[in-house]
Amino acid sequence: MIRIDSRQMVIVGLCASIVAAMCTVAVAEPQAMSVVASTEPQPAEQPRIVTMTFRPQAAAQPALRYTLLPDLLDQTPGNALPLYFLAIDLMENQEGAKMDAFGNSLIESLKKPLAELASSDEIRSLLERHHEVLAQVTLAARRETCVWDLPVREQGIHMPLPSLTRFRTLARLVALQARLQIAEGRNADACRTVQTGLAMARHMGQGPTLISALVAVAMAELTLDRVAELIQNTDAPNLYWALTDLPQSFIDARTPMQFEKSILYLTFPQLRNLADAALTPEQAQALSDEIVRILDSRETGWNARLAAAAVAIKVYPIAKQHLVSLGYTPERMEAMPVQQTILLYWLDQYTRSRDEMFKWFSVPYWQAAEGLRAAEAKLAENPDRLLNPCIALLPSLRKAHLRTTMPDRSIAALRCIEAVRLHAAAHDGRPPTQLDDITLVPIPIDPITGAPFRYEVNGNQILLEGPAPVDGSPKDGLRYEMTLTQ
C-alpha cells in the first residue's frame, strides 16, 4: 500500500496548483480592452415619443368652458400646504410599511393601457381605498395660495426639506384617478382631475428651492400626459383655449432662482459686510474653514489644514492684486488678515461668475441657451475657479432653465395638436399640410428652440416634433406620432 505523508501531500498539492495555473494561462486568451467613447445615442436615449390617435373637434362653446387650472370661483382662501400634508399623512396611515410598494404599484398602473384600467377592479379598489386622500388633495389644489414658509433666511443651505417624494406619490395617485376617468369616458371629471394635478404642480413650484421647482416640473409633465390621453377620447372636447389659458411660464422658477442666487449669503450672513468687517486673523481663518467645510471639503483633519495653507500661499498674491485692482488701498491690504483677503477675492470671483449665468434666467430659454453655454464654458476654462469653494454653489443654470421650460414646451405642442383638430373639424376632417395653413387660432413656437415645431403629414399620419437642444441629451427631444381618424 502506498503511504503518503504530510510533506508529500504538500508537494503534491503544490504541483497540482501549478498545473492548474498553467492550464488557466494557456486557455485564457490574452486580451486588451480598448474603450472607445461614442456620443451616438443609445437605443434608450431617444426623444420622448407619444403615440396618439384623435379625431377632429371644433372649439368648445363657450370658448373657456373647459379650464385646466381651478377657476377663481372654484378657489377658496387659505394655504394649501397643510391639506397636502394631511393627505400624505392619510396615505401613509393607509399603506403603513407598504408605502414603497404602493408607490411602485402606482408607477406600474400609470403605464398600463387605458383599456386595461377600465376593466380593473384592482385600480378602482385602490382609488376607493384612498378616496379621503384624493378628497383632501382636491381641496388643497383649490386653495388660493401655497405658502411653504420654510426657514430659508434663517438656515440657508442647512434648511431641511420636506419629503418631496411623497408629493410625487400624491401626484401619481391623482394621475391614476384621471386615467381611470379617461378610460371610462368621463371627460368632464377627467378635466377636473387634471385641474387638481396641474394646480398641485404649480403649488410645488412655489417652493423656495430649485429642487421643488424640478419636482414641480415632473408633476406638471405627469399631468400634461393625461391631457394628451384625454383628447384622444371619443367626443373629447377641444382643449386649445384651455391650454392657451395656462400661464406662459407654467412653473415660475423666479423664487427658487432668487434662493440659489442668494444661497451663499443666506448660509453665511457674515459675508454680506465682509469688506467692512475688521476681522482678526483667527476669525478670518475660522470663517474660511467653515465655508470650505460646508461647501466642498469632506475632511476636517490635519491634511485639510495643510491643503488650506497650500491654497492660501498660492491664492494670496492673486487675491491681493485683484483687490488692489478693485480700488483697495495698499494700506488697507496690509492691515487685512490674509484669509480675509482671500475670502473677498473668492466672493468677487463667485459673484461675477454667478451673475454671468443668472442674468440669462430672465430670458426665454431659446434666447438664453447660447449665453448660458458660453458662461459655463468660460467658468470651466478659468483655472482660478479650482481653488474657490464658493463655485460649488453654482448649479448648472442651463439645465435648470431647460428643465423648467419643458412643461411650456409640452403645453405648446398640445396647443398645436388641438389646433390641428380645430382645422380638421373645419376642413372635412383633413389635417393641414403645414402648421402655417392653420388660421383659426395662433400657433405657438417651441419655447426650447424658438422655432416652429417640426410638422409633417402623410395622409392621416401626422408627426409633430420638438428636437433636443444643441449639445443636450436626445431624451430632451419630444415627438408626437399621431393618426387622425374620423
Added chain:
Amino acid sequence: MQDETPLTPAERELEAALAALQPAVPAMDRDALMFRAGRASARNRMLPWRLATAALALALTTSLAIRPEPRTVERIVRVPAETPRIDSMYALARASFPTGETGTATQSSYLRVRDDVLAQGADALPRPPVGTVTDTEPVPEVRRVLDTPSQRRWQFFGL
C-alpha cells in the same frame, strides 16, 4: 548438544582476554542511524516530486513572462454628450497630501440632492424612510374623539 570438552590453557587465556575487552562506544547511535536511514529513503521518494514541482514552476514562470501580444478587443462605450459639471475642485489641492485623520463628512446634502435631481430628474430624490406605522389605524376623526359618554348624553336630549 553442548560441547563439554574442557578449554585448553591457551583457550582459557583467550577467554580471559576477550572478557576483559570493553565494547567500544559506537560512533553513531542506533536510533539515530535508523532515523537517518528512514529519512534517506523518504528523500529519495520525494525527489521526483520536487523535481517535477521545480520544472512546472519554471514552465509557469516562463509562460507568464513570454506571452504573445494581446489581441485588442474594441468595446464601444456610449457616453452622453453633456457639458461637464462645473464645481469647485478645491479638493484637488487636498489630494496632493497623504490621507491622514479625517473628520466627519460635512458637505451640504442640499447641494448633492440638487445636483443629482438636475442631472437625473426627480427620480433622484432621496427616498423617505419607511414609515414606522405598522398597524393601519385610521386617522382619528374629530367627531369620534369628541364622542365621550357626556356628549352622548347631550345627544340623547337632541343637543
